[in-house]
Amino acid sequence: MFIEPSIGRIKSPERKGQIEVICGSMFSGKTEELIRRLNRAKIARQKVEIFKPSIDKRYSDSEVISHNENAIRSTPVDFAGDILLLSGDCDVVGIDEVQFFDQEIVSVAQNLARQGKRVILAGLDMDFEGQPFEPMPQLMAIAEYVTKVHAICMKCGDLAAFSFRLSDAKQKVMLGEKEAYEARCRKCFFEDKR
């Protein structure tokens, strides 16, 4: 079970540092949970920096925004390595849409945690084919805490762990929202999978 760390007033680098992963399907509440944790860290007067891959410009260039329209200011970056350069002396680093970074994000997360920072990463654990979405499996392996959140299946109302693509498009990366994807449970996902 994820237990929010006692954040108190201790600043990194005196803190040990840790990696937290929030994963799940589309619409499962990953971004909401990320924003919730980051806002609580801010209330504790921790210095927080938030990043997202610059590819994800669906709602805004400079904010992470949930499907529910919760928002938090963020910095878009082209490469995972940019996060190391831009995170400075902050205590907490939040990163959304982590599945769009390459494998370098794994060593970046390790490096930040070794500096004593709390690193919170949110991303899709599976792609539209129900396959692991690299580099999420590696991040889940090195994290102290992994939280899997669930959406509601749009076909049957059960809990959903899969992201069903509504078109025949086969490329792995295809940005989109409700017009392009639907949260589905295992049964409803594989029933209609092409």
Ligand SMILES: Nc1ncnc2c1ncn2[C@@H]1O[C@H](COP(=O)(O)OP(=O)(O)O)[C@@H](O)[C@H]1O
């Ligand atoms: N099928 C669904 N299941 C659950 N929530 C949904 C669904 N479709 C839309 N939502 C909305 O999406 C919000 C979660 O959005 P968000 O945190 O951005 O999810 P994620 O980052 O995992 O895609 C929910 O609070 C709810 O308002």
Ligand SMILES: Cc1cn([C@H]2C[C@H](O)[C@@H](COP(=O)(O)O)O2)c(=O)[nH]c1=O
């Ligand atoms: C399943 C799947 C999704 N995507 C894209 C679609 C969205 O733009 C993001 C996920 O956003 P969310 O905050 O988790 O809702 O990823 C993709 O490119 N490829 C896929 O297989």
Ligand SMILES: [Zn+2]
């Ligand atoms: Zn279902």
